[in-house]
Amino acid sequence: MKPLIEIRKDLHRIPELGFQEFKTQRYLLDLISTFKQDNLEVHTWETGIFVKVKGTNPEKTIAYRTDMDGLPIFEETGYEFSSTHDGLMHACGHDLHMTVALGLLSRFAEEPLDDHLLFIFQPAEEGPGGALPMRESELFQQLKPDQITALHIAPEYPVGTIAVKEGLLFANTSELFIDLTGKGGHAAYPHLSNDMVVAASHLVTQMQSIVSRNIDPLDSAVVTIGKITGGTKQNIIAEKARLEGTIRTLSPEAMEKVKKRIEALVEGISHGFNCETVIDYGSNYRQVDNEPGLTKEFMEFVRQQGTVNVIECKEAMTGEDYGYFLEKIPGFMFWLGVDTPFGLHHSKLKPQEEAIQHAVDLLIQYFTFKGNRN
Ligand SMILES: [Zn+2]
Ligand SMILES: [Zn+2]
Numbered sequence: 001m002k003p004l005i006e007i008r009k010d011l012h013r014i015p016e017l018g019f020q021e022f023k024t025q026r027y028l029l030d031l032i033s034t035f036k037q038d039n040l041e042v043h044t045w046e047t048g049i050f051v052k053v054k055g056t057n058p059e060k061t062i063a064y065r066t067d068m069d070g071l072p073i074f075e076e077t078g079y080e081f082s083s084t085h086d087g088l089m090h091a092c093g094h095d096l097h098m099t100v101a102l103g104l105l106s107r108f109a110e111e112p113l114d115d116h117l118l119f120i121f122q123p124a125e126e127g128p129g130g131a132l133p134m135r136e137s138e139l140f141q142q143l144k145p146d147q148i149t150a151l152h153i154a155p156e157y158p159v160g161t162i163a164v165k166e167g168l169l170f171a172n173t174s175e176l177f178i179d180l181t182g183k184g185g186h187a188a189y190p191h192l193s194n195d196m197v198v199a200a201s202h203l204v205t206q207m208q209s210i211v212s213r214n215i216d217p218l219d220s221a222v223v224t225i226g227k228i229t230g231g232t233k234q235n236i237i238a239e240k241a242r243l244e245g246t247i248r249t250l251s252p253e254a255m256e257k258v259k260k261r262i263e264a265l266v267e268g269i270s271h272g273f274n275c276e277t278v279i280d281y282g283s284n285y286r287q288v289d290n291e292p293g294l295t296k297e298f299m300e301f302v303r304q305q306g307t308v309n310v311i312e313c314k315e316a317m318t319g320e321d322y323g324y325f326l327e328k329i330p331g332f333m334f335w336l337g338v339d340t341p342f343g344l345h346h347s348k349l350k351p352q353e354e355a356i357q358h359a360v361d362l363l364i365q366y367f368t369f370k371g372n373r374n
Contacts, residue, residue, distance in 0.1 A: 015070025
């Protein structure tokens with residue numbers, strides 16, 4: 001097999017958006033077909049792949065999940081292996097996550113464990129969300145693992161470090177789009193129109209009270225409107241306005257509550273300003289909630305191995321659709337240190353590639369510990 005670093009470069013060159021990972025899927029299937037096939041079962045699902053490594057004396061199935069998609073970002077890394085797909089980039093490390101999966105898979109294809117292993121190559125993590133439909137697929141129900149593990153690269157930690165915690169790791173997230181439609185008109189005849197710039201402004205201001213007045217201060221939430229568009233010209237009253245934002249909460253209950261309050265406020269605006277309103281929540285991701293027993297065991301295992309440092313981190317308001325797997329399958333996600341000054345989703349993100357081998361070595365040890373009985 002090619003060195004893992006070269007595989008990562010190949011994947012980095014061909015970033016694709018969610019459910020369009022055609023070349024990526026082809027690349028993965030071609031490479032997997034060069035592995036020893038005796039113990040492998042390969043299934044495709046949409047643009048994703050399931051690979052089962054049959055155990056020699058199985059009692060359970062242990063899964064590793066990787067995401068596959070890139071982002072609509074113009075790459076500015078200066079890499080000689082930069083994206084060949086204009087305007088698309090692997091800026092969230094999913095090229096590294098896939099490479100780790102391939103490193104593990106090639107090893108366990110040669111030397112299967114007692115237990116079954118399941119490798120899940122999941123499309124569309126960045127949107128519209130592949131985890132939930134993949135989890136609900138018939139294939140997944142048949143292959144259903146008893147335990148699941150995933151990692152995400154972390155620019156802020158040094159190579160040779162992982163960070164993890166029991167319980168909540170990532171927030172519940174929802175996109176938010178609100179369209180307001182009133183009546184346009186001449187700027188000098190406001191009494192004959194319904195001005196959607198004024199309505200949208202009131203709504204943005206009112207929504208600031210949701211987190212400050214409706215959410216328990218000990219249960220954090222964020223409501224951010226990141227973009228407003230409306231109107232056509234400086235002397236025309238705006239007929240339409242659109243707000244675009246995101247909601248983040250530390251509990252599914254707080255997410256429900258925030259949405260109920262947004263709906264009530266939007267309803268009020270629609271009466272108060274005599275306009276039509278439509279709310280669209282776009283992509284919604286469930287929290288990543290690490291199962292405490294397995295997480296603690298993993299942290300202790302890593303500390304004992306002593307090859308990688310373990311940091312106990314705090315939860316973050318970022319989102320990951322891996323949370324849908326964790327809703328049904330006990331397991332955890334951890335951060336893998338890749339030490340780079342630019343954050344996730346940045347056009348200059350350059351993860352240190354040595355982190356790949358650290359992750360592969362660590363997970364070979366961990367899966368062997370979990371999946372072999374002697
Ligand atoms: Zn991302
Ligand atoms: Zn990501």
